[in-house]
Amino acid sequence: xxxxxxxxxxxxxxxxxxxxxxxxxxxxxxxxxxxxxxxxxxxxxxxxxxxxxxxxxxxxxxxxxxxxxxxxxxxxxxxxxxxxxxxxxxxxxxxxxxxxxxxxxxxxxxxxxxxxxxxxxxxxxxxxxxxxxxxxxxxxxxxxxxxxxxxxxxxxxxxxxxxxxxxxxxxxxxxxxxxxxxxxxxxxxxxxxxxxxxxx
Amino acid sequence: xxxxxxxxxxxxxxxxxxxxxxxxxxxxxxxxxxxxxxxxxxxxxxxxxxxxxxxxxxxx
Numbered sequence: 105x106x107x108x109x110x111x112x113x114x115x116x117x118x119x120x121x122x123x124x125x126x127x128x129x130x131x132x133x134x135x136x137x138x139x140x141x142x143x144x145x146x147x148x149x150x151x152x153x154x155x156x157x158x159x160x161x162x163x164x165x166x167x168x169x170x171x172x173x174x175x176x177x178x179x180x181x182x183x184x185x186x187x188x189x190x191x192x193x194x195x196x197x198x199x200x201x202x203x204x205x206x207x208x209x210x211x212x213x214x215x216x217x218x219x220x221x222x223x224x225x226x227x228x229x230x231x232x233x234x235x236x237x238x239x240x241x242x243x244x245x246x247x248x249x250x251x252x253x254x255x256x257x258x259x260x261x262x263x264x265x266x267x268x269x270x271x272x273x274x275x276x277x278x279x280x281x282x283x284x285x286x287x288x289x290x291x292x293x294x295x296x297x298x299x300x301x302x303x304x
Numbered sequence: 305x306x307x308x309x310x311x312x313x314x315x316x317x318x319x320x321x322x323x324x325x326x327x328x329x330x331x332x333x334x335x336x337x338x339x340x341x342x343x344x345x346x347x348x349x350x351x352x353x354x355x356x357x358x359x360x361x362x363x364x
Binding site: 236242244246 | 310311312313314329330331332333334336337340364
């Protein structure tokens with residue numbers, strides 16, 4: 105009776121081991137496939153959709169842990185959903201990248217205009233500020249408060265314009281154009297403060 | 305040497321009876337700063353005391 109029982113237990117263990125061995129290959133492949141699929145667009149996802157990428161990576165790490173522990177069943181159970189999430193992230197990243205590329209192209213075009221225009225705006229304001237700084241009194245249409253605000257505005261413009269150039273030189277045309285637009289807006293305010301008509 | 309035109313530079317058309325000092329007082333609040341206007345318009349002004357109605361002056 106004891107021999108029979110031991111025999112049954114041994115057979116059961118062998119069957120279980122064989123089952124695990126059968127699942128190890130597919131589980132290993134599932135994790136490998138997931139890693140490869142993610143690696144194909146991971147850099148773009150990290151830049152464009154970092155939060156979504158983080159969630160997928162957490163799940164992948166969990167699967168790798170299960171694989172390392174030999175829990176192939178858990179790996180195979182979770183792999184299809186992970187595969188679906190990776191595919192969705194891949195599509196979302198591609199859409200976001202296309203959107204980003206279009207925005208960058210538009211920003212570069214705007215930048216060309218800003219690069220030609222804003223240094224002239226800054227020069228004109230600087231010239232007037234320098235001259236008014238030497239005046240014994242200010243013109244009737246410029247109060248001392250307005251002049252002080254204009255000087256502060258000019259300082260901000262020069263600083264922001266330098267930052268915009270840095271951003272553009274680092275390849276971030278969208279940020280550069282955004283900063284340049286802020287310089288332009290501030291410049292129009294300063295022109296009004298100094299009694300100069302803003303450009304059309 | 306011709307001054308490169310800056311679209312943000314203010315301009316003023318000389319009126320009858322104007323002088324550079326009067327224009328400087330109007331735009332800068334100080335007539336003594338008239339040389340700034342003269343220097344900015346050296347391409348069309350030879351003498352700061354000789355400006356003509358209708359001339360378009362740069363006001364830097």
